[in-house]
Structures are given as structure tokens and as C-alpha cells.
Amino acid sequence: xTSQSTTSKDSIDATxxxxxxxxxxxxxxxxxxxxxxxxxxxDINADGDNKLIIADLGTGSYQMKLKVYKGTNLVSExxxxxxxxxxxxxxxxxxxxxxxxxxxxxxxxxxVYKNLRPYFKFTLPSLEINPLEQDVWNQVRDERIDVxxxxxxxxxxxxxxxxxxxxxxxxxxxxxxxxxAFANQYKHTPLKKQTVITSLGTMKKSLAxxxxxxxxxxxxESKQVYILDPEAFTVLSTMNLPSVxxxxxxxxxxxxxxxxxxxxxxxxxYMLKRGTKNARSCIELNSQPVGLERMGKNIVVGCMxxxxxxxxxxxxxxxxxxxxxxITSMENVDHKSKGFKAVMVALSNCEVHIYxxxxxxxxxxxxDIVTGMKFGRxxxxxxxxxMTTKGGGLIVKILKRTAVFEEKDATAGPPVSQNIKLNVxxxxxxxxxxxxxxxxxxxxxxxxxxxxxxxxRLDAARSYVKALETSMNPVSTNTTEPLKLSAQVxxxxxxxxxxxxxxxTSISTASFNLLITFQFDDRLYNIHKTYIPVPMLVPGLxxxxxxxxxxxxxxxxxxxxxxxxxxxxxxxxxxxxxxxxPVSETMVVV
Amino acid sequence: xxxLDRLAQMLGLKKKDxxxxxxxxxNSGKSTILNHLKPEEAKxxxxxxxxxxxxxxxxxxxQFTAFDMSGQGRYRSLWEHYYKECNGIIFVIDSSDKLRxxxxxxxxxxxxxxxxxxxxxxxxxxxxxxxxxxDALSSVKCSQLLGLDMVKDRAWHICASNAISGEGLAxxxxxxxxxxxxxxxxx
Ligand SMILES: Nc1nc2c(ncn2[C@@H]2O[C@H](COP(=O)(O)OP(=O)(O)OP(=O)(O)O)[C@@H](O)[C@H]2O)c(=O)[nH]1
Ligand SMILES: [Mg+2]
Numbered sequence: 205x206t207s208q209s210t211t212s213k214d215s216i217d218a219t220x221x222x223x224x225x226x227x228x229x230x231x232x233x234x235x236x237x238x239x240x241x242x243x244x245x246x247d248i249n250a251d252g253d254n255k256l257i258i259a260d261l262g263t264g265s266y267q268m269k270l271k272v273y274k275g276t277n278l279v280s281e282x283x284x285x286x287x288x289x290x291x292x293x294x295x296x297x298x299x300x301x302x303x304x305x306x307x308x309x310x311x312x313x314x315x316v317y318k319n320l321r322p323y324f325k326f327t328l329p330s331l332e333i334n335p336l337e338q339d340v341w342n343q344v345r346d347e348r349i350d351v352x353x354x355x356x357x358x359x360x361x362x363x364x365x366x367x368x369x370x371x372x373x374x375x376x377x378x379x380x381x382x383x384x385a386f387a388n389q390y391k392h393t394p395l396k397k398q399t400v401i402t403s404l405g406t407m408k409k410s411l412a413x414x415x416x417x418x419x420x421x422x423x424x425e426s427k428q429v430y431i432l433d434p435e436a437f438t439v440l441s442t443m444n445l446p447s448v449x450x451x452x453x454x455x456x457x458x459x460x461x462x463x464x465x466x467x468x469x470x471x472x473x474y475m476l477k478r479g480t481k482n483a484r485s486c487i488e489l490n491s492q493p494v495g496l497e498r499m500g501k502n503i504v505v506g507c508m509x510x511x512x513x514x515x516x517x518x519x520x521x522x523x524x525x526x527x528x529x530x531i532t533s534m535e536n537v538d539h540k541s542k543g544f545k546a547v548m549v550a551l552s553n554c555e556v557h558i559y560x561x562x563x564x565x566x567x568x569x570x571x572d573i574v575t576g577m578k579f580g581r582x583x584x585x586x587x588x589x590x591m592t593t594k595g596g597g598l599i600v601k602i603l604k605r606t607a608v609f610e611e612k613d614a615t616a617g618p619p620v621s622q623n624i625k626l627n628v629x630x631x632x633x634x635x636x637x638x639x640x641x642x643x644x645x646x647x648x649x650x651x652x653x654x655x656x657x658x659x660x661r662l663d664a665a666r667s668y669v670k671a672l673e674t675s676m677n678p679v680s681t682n683t684t685e686p687l688k689l690s691a692q693v694x695x696x697x698x699x700x701x702x703x704x705x706x707x708x709t710s711i712s713t714a715s716f717n718l719l720i721t722f723q724f725d726d727r728l729y730n731i732h733k734t735y736i737p738v739p740m741l742v743p744g745l746x747x748x749x750x751x752x753x754x755x756x757x758x759x760x761x762x763x764x765x766x767x768x769x770x771x772x773x774x775x776x777x778x779x780x781x782x783x784x785x786p787v788s789e790t791m792v793v794v
Numbered sequence: 795x796x797x798l799d800r801l802a803q804m805l806g807l808k809k810k811d812x813x814x815x816x817x818x819x820x821n822s823g824k825s826t827i828l829n830h831l832k833p834e835e836a837k838x839x840x841x842x843x844x845x846x847x848x849x850x851x852x853x854x855x856x857q858f859t860a861f862d863m864s865g866q867g868r869y870r871s872l873w874e875h876y877y878k879e880c881n882g883i884i885f886v887i888d889s890s891d892k893l894r895x896x897x898x899x900x901x902x903x904x905x906x907x908x909x910x911x912x913x914x915x916x917x918x919x920x921x922x923x924x925x926x927x928x929d930a931l932s933s934v935k936c937s938q939l940l941g942l943d944m945v946k947d948r949a950w951h952i953c954a955s956n957a958i959s960g961e962g963l964a965x966x967x968x969x970x971x972x973x974x975x976x977x978x979x980x981x
Binding site: 226227228229252275276277541582583584585586588600602604605606 | 868904929
């Protein structure tokens with residue numbers, strides 16, 4: 205192939221983005237405020253020209269629209285009533301031409317558009333109302349209690365952690381004077397509890413073809429996942445989760461076998477399978493998930509602690525990468541004709557990183573923070589990358605036909621040899637038993653350890669205080685008499701030589717009028733000089749004072765001798781040292 | 795070339811042969827353009843080209859052999875195998891596909907850098923096709939987006955066209971014929 209970078213013409217060409225991406229379009233003021241879940245690419249007119257479909261969040265309270273772009277032109281706008289949480293396209297029938305329908309999740313509703321016209325509205329099944337809540341509203345309706353009591357009861361229920369209906373929650377928020385009017389307005393209409401859709405996905409029903417009929421998969425705030433029939437819009441299957449789903453990744457066929465990987469708001473990832481009602485816990489993350497993609501058999505999760513983590517579907521962690529900034533969006537790259545699969549991560553430092561496995565293979569720099577991304581066929585170009593920015597901009601880049609991504613890491617990282625598995629020996633039964641024991645009794649073991657640790661600290665502190673009180677330590681902390689004492693015993697007995705070393709540790713002041721004396725058991729020992737007067741101690745120098753000690757016992761016992769350094773005229777010693785006397789050899793009578 | 799051929803040529807009975815390579819992105823209208831240039835009886839229905847197709851058509855003075863290349867991404871690597879033997883190039887642009895103008899430019903740049911093209915003065919004819927569509931760009935805008943003003947080492951010409959009605963095609967082919975004729979004469 206020809207080389208691209210040799211001529212100066214190429215290097216000044218602004219449309220080239222580090223040689224791999226062509227900048228097809230950039231409108232910094234497209235006023236599109238959206239995120240990856242609300243962007244999709246699909247041939248909705250069945251003319252071979254893929255359109256860009258975006259559910260625009262607008263300002264969050266108005267200007268919410270479903271927008272369709274043909275190439276760079278906005279060709280259609282549909283107003284949305286509530287904030288969209290997801291957009292997907294799916295084939296709902298076998299009719300020719302094969303035009304897919306657009307599904308927009310918004311509040312408790314699923315709006316389905318065909319040929320860009322509203323076609324169907326699906327409402328999530330309503331939830332069971334707390335009987336007590338129902339009862340108090342009934343009582344208000346029958347005028348058996350007044351609004352004040354109602355409010356008190358509802359507040360009590362909320363404090364207990366009961367999940368209330370939207371009406372009750374709104375009622376609690378009202379000012380006292382508005383309560384009556386609100387209750388009168390609504391008390392005759394039946395109480396309803398609805399949940400909202402948090403995430404949206406699609407699943408092929410019975411055939412794997414590109415244009416096969418698909419079911420919609422909805423995750424809801426009520427910790428459930430619904431699978432909807434695409435023709436009748438009935439709930440085919442309901443599955444329960446321990447927490448609120450935020451990201452769904454669907455694979456497989458509904459009629460054969462499927463898996464839904466769900467990242468939840470509690471920071472866990474769960475796995476749902478065909479035929480199960482409840483989720484299997486899969487991964488416990490140490491940070492909140494902000495994006496979930498599937499790479500072949502592995503799961504790649506972006507976390508709030510600026511890491512990208514990869515797990516097997518069994519929950520085993522394969523790798524973690526620390527990112528230079530926090531993640532704003534994630535997208536899967538599957539370039540079939542090149543056989544290139546990777547994960548794109550948009551970061552808050554205006555960069556998009558592309559990871560093939562754990563290797564960073566490309567960085568795209570943008571002028572604004574990317575908040576939404578979609579990679580796929582746009583128009584007639586298979587490798588298009590759509591990005592929406594924080595400031596409402598729209599960027600379209602096209603991967604060059606000749607672009608190749610180096611398999612190796614673009615950044616300096618650990619050497620490849622680090623990935624070679626070590627031959628770790630098999631676990632022994634003892635090890636397994638210990639692990640089991642530790643796992644089962646982890647709480648009590650930890651408590652016991654903490655308990656002992658505190659006891660130890662307390663004992664240490666007590667002894668320390670005692671030592672300080674009686675100046676029983678060999679180093680004087682008294683600032684007026686900074687002294688250091690050490691003592692040595694020499695000999696094998698019965699007569700020992702005891703050497704006391706004294707050092708004045710102050711910088712400039714000398715010490716006067718000190719003396720050394722001893723405390724000992726006089727049935728055991730006899731000290732030749734029980735009183736040693738100390739001359740002036742010059743700072744820094746070490747003075748040695750010696751005396752002989754006779755051991756009086758021949759029973760092979762020993763005791764401690766305390767050495768005191770005292771100031772003349774004071775009874776409390778400045779410093780004390782304890783000397784453990786060695787056992788004396790018995791006198792050999794010749 | 796046999797003696798009889800040469801004689802026929804000298805007498806003006808047989809036209810000179812020119813080989814042209816027709817390239818451009820998929821769906822730009824290459825096959826539709828050639829279909830329009832072919833004699834009435836050879837016209838066919840247009841389907842997306844797979845690999846390439848060889849077509850023959852004539853003008854007053856030249857006999858054209860055109861290689862109608864497929865513009866699909868996976869077949870674009872075939873183009874360069876014909877660079878050596880072609881006398882001229884027709885580069886077709888879908889002037890309504892603004893999004894992929896960068897892709898067309900990228901492919902054109904690759905073509906111009908290729909050693910088999912770079913050192914030859916192969917003339918290039920650009921068709922800014924689908925001029926009839928509402929959001930089509932003008933030929934001037936197309937030449938700007940493709941950076942044609944930077945192409946100084948060879949003869950080129952751009953004209954807007956409508957391959958379905960045939961509008962603009964004659965102008966382009968006349969220019970190419972002229973270029974090729976003077977080149978072939980010089981041989
Ligand atoms: N409106 C309009 N449509 C055109 C024009 N030229 C071609 N088309 C249409 O564009 C479509 C693609 O034309 P083709 O001739 O197959 O394009 P191609 O460049 O040969 O495409 P590949 O063989 O895939 O590389 C066909 O549906 C044509 O009818 C034109 O000038 N105007
Ligand atoms: Mg063709």
C-alpha cells in the first residue's frame with residue numbers, strides 16, 4: 205500500500221485525525237444533549253442508508269425530542285413528553301420492505317414509532333400498593349380522617365422505609381394550606397403505583413439474522429427486567445433483581461438461550477438466563493459502574509473510580525486499567541469486515557481511548573467532552589463514529605479503510621512477560637479448610653483480633669504511664685536533666701562487674717550533683733559500692749562507673765538489680781534501669 | 795497490432811483504443827454513468843457492482859474500454875491493480891453524500907500518491923454526480939472539498955452530472971477524449 209504520511213500536503217490536512225480517523229462532520233452547536241443509550245443507527249427507511257436516531261434530552265424539562273439525521277441533515281423531529289432513557293430499533297414484523305421500528309423509553313412508557321410516526325405506547329404493569337397506604341387514602345375519601353392525620357401516617361410509613369406512590373410522595377411535600385385541596389382533587393381517583401424504565405435493550409426472538417424479529421428488554425426502577433413480545437407487546441417474561449438495573453447487555457435468542465448481563469445501582473453485576481426468575485450474582489465491583497460492554501466472552505465495566513475492569517462471565521477479574529480521567533461514556537466497537545473488536549471510553553479530559561483487550565490502541569482528541577458515542581454504519585459508511593458533546597455538539601468521524609491498530613500497547617506498561625501464568629502449586633486440604641474457617645467465622649475472628657489488639661494497646665499504655673510516673677525508664681525525658689543510662693554486667697560469677705554508663709544528652713548544659721545507687725535483695729547480692737557519687741557530666745560524653753557485685757547464693761537463682769540516678773536532696777530518681785542478673789556459677793572450692 | 799488493424803486505423807476505419815478506469819465510492823453512480831454511455835442494446839439494470847466489470851463504448855474518435863470498479867470498501871483495494879495499464883481515470887463523486895466527501899478525498903489522495911499514478915500524467919475526469927438531488931453540492935464545492943486545486947501535476951476536469959438523464963456526461967467525455975487523443979498521438 206502507499207504510504208500516507210510522507211508528503212507535506214497530508215500533514216497539513218486538517219481532516220486527518222492522527223491518521224486513523226477522517227473527520228466527516230463537526231457541528232459544535234447542534235444543540236444535542238444526550239448520552240450513548242439514547243443514540244442509535246439504523247436503516248429505518250429500508251433504503252440502504254442508515255439514519256442517526258437520537259433521543260435528545262433537551263434541557264431536561266422541555267425541548268425533549270426524537271431526532272433523525274440523514275447524513276448531516278436533520279430530517280425529522282418528534283416531540284417527547286417525558287425524559288427519554290433509551291432508544292432502540294427493532295424489527296417487529298415480517299413485512300416488506302424491512303423497516304425497523306424505533307422504540308423510545310421514557311418514564312413508565314415505551315413509545316414505538318413506525319416510519320417515524322407514533323405507532324404504539326406500552327405502559328409498564330403497575331405495582332402493588334402498600335395496603336396501609338391504600339387504606340389511609342380510602343379513609344380520607346370516606347372522610348373518616350382529615351388531611352393532617354393522613355400526612356402524619358404517610359410520613360410515618362416513609363420513615364419506616366415503605367415505598368410510596370408518587371401521589372403520596374407529592375402530598376408529603378406540600379405546604380400545610382395546600383393539603384386539603386390536593387386531597388380533594390385526587391382522593392376519588394384510584395391510587396396507582398408506577399415504576400419507570402431505566403434501561404433498554406433488544407433481543408432477537410427466534411432467528412439470529414440481521415433483520416430478524418426482536419423482543420424489547422426493559423430494566424425498571426422496581427428492580428425488574430421485562431421482556432416484551434414485539435408483535436403483541438405483552439410481557440413474555442419478568443425477572444427480578446436485587447437492585448435497580450442501570451445497564452443491560454443482551455445476547456442470545458429468546459426462544460433458544462439468552463443471557464442478560466445487568467449492571468445495577470448497588471455496584472454489582474448480575475446475570476439473567478433463560479428460564480430463571482431471579483438473578484445470579486456475578487461480580488461485586490468496588491465502585492459504581494458507569495458503563496458496561498461485552499467483549500466476546502468477557503465483560504468490560506467502566507467504574508466511577510476511573511478504572512476500566514474486565515471480568516469473565518464467571519466473575520473472575522482479568523485486568524484493571526487506571527484511566528487518566530473519569531469516564532463519561534462507553535461504546536463497543538465491532539468492525540466486522542476488519543475483524544476488529546474493541547471498547548471505546550470517552551473521558552472527561554476531552555479524549556476518547558480505544559482499548560483492544562487491555563491495550564490502549566488509539567486516542568481521539570476532541571474539542572469538547574464527549575457524553576454520548578455510537579460506532580456503526582451511518583449513511584453508507586460501516587465504520588462511522590458518532591459522538592455528542594457536553595456543549596451539545598455533534599461529531600462524526602469515519603475510520604479510514606487503511607487504518608490498522610497496533611496490537612501492542614500505545615503507552616508504556618508492564619512487560620508482556622508479566623502476563624505469563626506462574627506455576628502455582630495446588631492448594632492443600634489444610635489451606636482449603638483454613639480458608640473455609642476464615643470465610644465462615646470472618647466476623648468473630650476479626651472481632652477477636654480487634655479485641656486483643658485493644659487489650660495489647662491498653663496494657664502498653666498502662667505500662668508506659670506507670671514507667672513515666674516512677675521514672676522507671678533509662679532515658680530521662682525531663683528537659684532539665686536529659687540523661688541516658690545503660691548498664692552492663694560482666695563475668696560469670698559469683699563476682700560480677702557491673703558497669704553503669706551515663707551520658708548527658710543535652711546540647712550545652714552540664715549536670716551536677718548526681719549520684720548512683722542500687723536497689724537489690726541483700727540476701728542474694730552484695731554490691732561493693734552501693735553509693736557512687738557522679739562528677740560533673742559534660743554534655744555528649746559517656747562516663748562509665750564500675751562496681752563489683754557478689755552473688756551470695758549457690759542455688760542457681762538470680763534476681764534483678766535496679767539502678768537509680770538521683771539528684772542530691774531529692775528522693776524521686778531521675779532515671780532507673782533494671783538489670784537482670786545472670787545466674788551465677790557456683791564457687792569452686794579448691 | 796496487426797497490419798490490417800493499422801491500415802484500417804490509418805484510413806480512419808478503426809478507432810484508437812483507450813483504457814479508462816472508473817472509480818469512486820460505492821453508490822456514486824459509476825455503473826449508471828457507463829450504462830448511459832453504452833449503446834442502446836447493451837444497456838442493463840443497475841445493481842451494485844461486485845469486484846469489477848469491463849464495459850466497452852465508443853465516441854466519435856475513440857474506442858473506450860472501461861473498468862467499472864466496485865466502490866465498496868472491501869473491493870477498493872482492487873483499484874490499484876489497474877493503475878498501470880489505464881490511459882485515463884474517471885472519478886465519480888456522489889455530490890449529495892456530504893458525509894463521505896472526506897472518504898472520497900482520502901481515496902483520491904491514496905490514488906494520487908500511488909507510484910503507478912504519481913509519475914504518470916494520467917488525466918482525471920471528475921463527475922460530481924447526482925446533481926439532480928435536492929441536497930447535492932455544486933461541482934465547485936465538490937472540487938473544493940476534494941482539494942482539487944492542489945492537483946497540479948496532471949490534467950483534470952470536473953463537471954456536474956446526472957447519470958440517469960445523461961446530463962453533463964457528454965461534456966466530461968468530450969474533455970477526456972480530447973486529452974486521451976493528444977496523449978495517444980504523442981506515443
Ligand atoms: N438521482 C440520481 N440517482 C443516481 C444518479 N446516478 C446514479 N444514481 C443512483 O444511484 C444508485 C447507485 O448507482 P450505481 O451506478 O450502482 O453506483 P456505483 O458507483 O456503480 O456503485 P458500486 O457499484 O457499488 O460501486 C442507483 O440507484 C442509481 O439509480 C444520479 O445522477 N441521480
Ligand atoms: Mg457499480
